[in-house]
Amino acid sequence: MYRNQPAQQQRRSQPPPILSTKDDAYLTDALSWELLAAKKAHSFASQCSDNQVKYQAEQLCQMHQRHYNILLNHLSTDRQQQYADQSYPHFHN
Amino acid sequence: MNSNRGSYGSYQQHYSGSSSPTIKNPSAPFEKGPEFNDRDRLNDLLATEKWLTDGFNVFVRETSHQDLYNDVLHILNETHHACRDVFNLMFEKGWYSLHPEQPSHVEEHYQKYSGYQSQFPSQNTGQYQTGGMYSPRDY
Secondary structure, eight states: OGGGSOTTOOOOSSOOSOOOHHHHHHHHHHHHHHHHHHHHHHHHHHHOSSHHHHHHHHHHHHHHHHHHHHHHHTTOHHHHHHHHHHHOTTTOO | OOSOOSTTTTOEEEESSSSOEEEEOOOOOOOOSSSOOHHHHHHHHHHHHHHHHHHHHHHHHHOOSHHHHHHHHHHHHHHHHHHHHHHHHHHHTTOOOBOOOOHHHHHHHHHHHHHGGGGOOOSSOSOOOTTOTTSOOOO
């Protein structure tokens, strides 16, 4: 499909906002890390007797859930569709 | 010059000898036995955050497009801050101690490496030009 790009296409200074196979592999890896870290922090928070440690652990849990959502957003079909439309109109179908 | 001026706030400074001071808070109580205690939990969380910064450091370097790069760099940065927060809490709890280097050693190294500045190959000696490619960037 890349062969079908018009020859007169402008030279890009940066890669288009399309996920590479490597991006996808790293994203799914990182999502697993974040989920595990969030679960661990939450589990530890529930076991802590020291309130400061408990609070810190819960903060970490929330941060990892936030990070998870940021990463997941890059895999969303809406976003991918949007990317494909603006960058490679001929990419799908 | 190396007298205790209380610049470490309320931290205790233990002197086991005349020359090996320790910067450390009084230890907060935690269970001292075979069970997984609060100190172990905080240590484990710190190890997790450190491990994550390694992972995201590789990830950010391998990203393709700018939006993904920005988001992953943001996550890397926040994860570093999280490491710092956990480290600071461990220090506050007195579960982490530091040993200050002797000021005479620091001074010696300052002199030595100040001398090496004469080897700088660029005339533009460390002064960043605004708008330059390698001017400081904040993330």
